[in-house]
Amino acid sequence: MSKRYTITAALPYTNGPIHIGHLAGVYVPADIYARYLRLTGNDVAFMCGSDEHGVPITIKAKKEGVTPQDIVDKYHAIIKKSFEDFGITFDNYSRTSAKIHHDTAQEFFKTLYNKGEFIEEVTEQLYDEEANQFLADRFVTGTCPKCGNEEAYGDQCENCGTSLNATDLIIPKSAITGNTPTLKQTKHWFLPLDKHEDFLKEWILKGHKKDWKPNVYGQVKSWIDDGLRPRAVTRDLDWGIPVPVEGADGKVLYVWFDAPIGYISATKEWAEREGKDWEPYWKDENTKLVHFIGKDNIVFHCIIFPSMLKAEGSYILPDNVPANEFLNLEGNKLSTSKNWAVWLPDYLEDFPGQQDVLRYALTANAPETKDNDFTWKDFQARNNNELVAIFGNFINRVVVLTRKYYEGVVPEPSKLRDIDEKTLAALRAYPEVISSSIERYRFREASQELMNLARLGNKYLADEEPWKVIKEDEARTKTIMYIALQIAGALAILSEPFLPFTSKKLKEILAMETPEMAGGYISDRFIKGVSWKNLKDRISLDNFIKPGHCIEEPQLLFTKIEDKDIQAQLDKLETSKKANEAANKVAEPQKEEITFDDFTKLDLRVGTIIEAEKMPKAKKLLVLKVDTGIDTRTIVSGIAESFTAEEVIGKRVTVLVNLAPRKLRGVESEGMILMTESPEGKLVFVNPDANQDVANGLQIS
RNA sequence: UGAGAUAUAGCUUAAUUGGUAGAGCAUCGCUCUCAUAAGGCGAAAAGUUUAGGUUCGAUUCCUAAUAUCUCAACCA
Known part of the structure; x- marks a missing residue:
């Protein structure tokens, strides 16, 4: 049954390129899910975009002596290209600096404002006169009132662990200019989360006890049990979306308030372009909304954003938020500042055309229930032992034999034996098996089932030995090859969400239509109209890879990755890390003279x-x-x-x-x-x- | 500091409402030769982080401890 889905993937923050951690945790699973849903005939809006506001971007801009806009333009372009290169099929990749987003976010704010959903509060905040700005807690240091540590941050003392307010610090100092900040009154708007507490309890704690992941559910429960407090939705800053009410000069929407609204504006932008109506994707009860995020984002997507949507009144709420854990690299946390990462543009330079290998390695080892470690050795093993030896090799065997025995023409099967029936029965079960895993967000399991299908093919060939049978029983050989070809065809269809580039190649070898052909004239020599849903029946009816159909020349789907390539990556990690450290190592200026x-x-x-x-x-x-x-x-x-x-x-x-x-x-x-x-x-x-x-x-x- | 999640063969992991802990990789045997020195079959390998408790029975439920990670505190 066709259904409408709105799928979102966390908006990447534009202060750097993206790396394998982002891909493994959010974008690959989201893409597998979106592709799968499209293949099964659903109406899908898969939305993402760059998150371009917030303090860190202004800091980075200042450091590099450019404007915040320069920073976000640069990384927006890089990130967008990485997604395209890796076959992440967003229906729209927008950005929060787009006009449509500013309008949408402001309108959203105004609706809540007019409905009286905010609390206004005037507080005294630390202000840096020279830099002419209010200081975020992080940018104030001073003496801790508890333990006397002189290097305490405005939010917490690292020495004694006490949580602080910046105004608690004795002798506060601005981290920007080093000056002593002054206190200045400022008005801000707060979203009273406490007001939505009962609703959140009912909706999540009762309603989603079973179907949300334990880490997500536990995190949410702990927040709610703790008691929810109002959260500020505005900030004193000059980079962001202006607060659209009187007397809010110099104030912008807090970045976490505007960012998730980015999903909505991206949908609007897309709908406009495609001539669709965006509203059903966000306001129709029958639409299933799913947010793909990393574990650090759970609170925003499960408590704050839903509270915003609920307060607004006309929106639907997420059906699930399958947050992943984090990916480590060779035993250490990924770190942008230490350059401990595999950046996507770099990967493609070293492994051109091998997007699927990374997609597969990351899926098979995805941090679904706990943090996981990405190692190059594992990456190599996934490629050599699974993609090459099992998947690629099976396809190659089938195609080579078909060309050799029948010049590429699919042979006519004769009476099926028991093993043939059993193999076909197992084959027909696969779409269902993989679906079930994907629908439960178990992508690593799903990817292993796909590999098991290739194993089924290899075993069938090993058991039936067509290269021997051909010498005594030609009819039997034809049956064997016919069945092996059905398996190869099924792999072409079922691999698409996981290995889209490979799927396309394989379809070309088998002369099946590819998504790229859609819309144009398609020659009769291609197999047409096969879908995830009808695959099972078409196999049963001998209407899939039909006798008489001609397949193309063999070509290798995957190639082995040698030890030296892996060593090169390990060396690269080590050297780039060192280089980065050296570059970051700036000697502190000499302190004041002493006697x-x-x-x-x-x-x-x-x-x-x-x-x-x-x-x-x-x-x-x-x-x-x-x-x-x-x-x-x-x-x-x-x-x-x-x-x-x-x-x-x-x-x-x-x-x-x-x-x-x-x-x-x-x-x-x-x-x-x-x-x-x-x-x-x-x-x-x-x-x-x-x-x-x-x-x-x-x-x- | 408070809270949450995780802990199962050497490695990566599975186990509906408690019921003989199931795979893959690596290892070791056997075997085929159509194929990318690939495939297939088989073996060995864990008694589930630790200490208690509930139960006829605990990987599963409860209590405590340890380790790792995350959130609270603007990096997926």
């Missing part, structure tokens, strides 16, 4: 760590006992992310001994150990030259 007297105030001693243990429930802290020569004292040090307690024992260190004692997590720390940092961000002890015999307690001057 010799200032220096002599510091009492630095050589010491040895004699005991160490991990501070319970703290990520960074080790509790150390240090022999300073004058005494043995306890020092709490934030080095646990770089060292284990064991490896630190016996280390020679430099200790600042006359630092005023301070309690960290209830343990009195009497002094400080001098550290510096390696390029990888790992801490390094500043200690006496290991070759010299230096006694503990010696002063350093």
Whole structure:
């Protein structure tokens, strides 16, 4: 039965290109889903676009000395091209700087405003006079009122872990100019999420207990149980969508408010272009709305955006939000700043025409229920052992034999044996099996079922041995080859959502029509009108790869990836990471001049760590006992992310001994150990030259 | 710090409402020769992170602990 679907994929933020993590977590699964639904005859609107507002873009622009518009233009183009290159079939890829989006978002805001869905509040915020702007919490540092740490951020003190407001900080400083900010009144609008709490409980906690993924459901439940509070929907900023009401000069919509509305504006833009009506895709109860996102976006898509849609009143709500977890790369988190990533444009340069290999490797190893690791070795294995050896090889065997025995003409089968019936029965079940996995958002399982179909083909050939039978029973050989060809044909159809480029190639080999031919004149030599839905019946009726149909020359669908290609990728990761670190390493300017007297105030001693243990429930802290020569004292040090307690024992260190004692997590720390940092961000002890015999307690001057 | 998710063969993972833990890769045998030195068959390999509890019976439910990740805190 045909149904209307609106599918959205998280809007990529335009402050960089996209990498395999984005692809694996969001865009490939979303594309598989969208393609599958189209193939099964549904009405699909698959929407995405660039998310181009928000503070980080203005920061990046400032850093590079260009305008925010320059930044978003650059990355919008790169990202859009990557999606096209990888066969992500958005019906529209828009951008939030588009006029239609500004209009849509403003209109949305105004509707809520007029309905009285917002709360207005005037608060005092820190303001940087020189930069002429209000400061986001992140851009204020100062002294923590709890523990006295002088480097606390406006949102949290990294030292004691307390959550803060920027205005709580003692001696606040602007991270932009270094000036002391002033307090200034500002008015903002808030969406009272608490007002929608009952509805959210009913809709999600009761209504979607069974069909939403546990991580999504759990996250939402925890938020709701915690009690929802009003969220600001506007900001003081000059980059974004102006707040469309009186007295809101210099204010824009908060980026998370405008971004999800981007799905709606993208749909409008598309509908206009295609001459359709956009409204059914967002307002008809029979439309199924599905958001594909990463796990970091759960709250916005499950609580905030639905609350907005509900408050507006005329919109439908998502049927499911199948958020994925994250993908790691070779054991480490993907990181743009450390350049620890596989960027899509780079991949295509090194593996031209091999989009499907990456799509497949990412699907087969997708982080559906937990974070997963992408390794090049696994990538190679997926290609060589599965795509080449099982899928590609099966197709090649069938096509080569058909050309060899019958000059490419599909032979006429005779009476079927038991094994033929069984094989055909198994074959006919596959569309259903794969559908079931896809509809439950289990894409890695679905991709493995596809591979199992190719295995079925290989086994059938191995069992029936047409290359032997041809010597004694030509009729039987024809039957065998006919059945093998049905399997090859089914692979061409069923692989399309996962391996669209391969599917097209395979259809060309088998002389089947491809989606690209749609609309034009199609010669009778092509097989036509096969769909995911009618495949089963056409096989049953001998109306699929029919006897007498002529197939093309064989060509290889996949090629082996050699060890050296994989090594090259590993080396590349390592070098680009290093290069990036070097480039990012900017020496801090020299601090204010001090007198010799200032220096002599510091009492630095050589010491040895004699005991160490991990501070319970703290990520960074080790509790150390240090022999300073004058005494043995306890020092709490934030080095646990770089060292284990064991490896630190016996280390020679430099200790600042006359630092005023301070309690960290209830343990009195009497002094400080001098550290510096390696390029990888790992801490390094500043200690006496290991070759010299230096006694503990010696002063350093 | 508070909350959520995850933990199953060497690796990646599956297991309807509790009922003999099922695959793939890698490994090791056997085997075919149409095919990209590919295919097929078979074997070995886990008793489910740890400690308790409920139950006739627990991977599954409960409690606690540990580890990893995420959110709260503008990177899929």
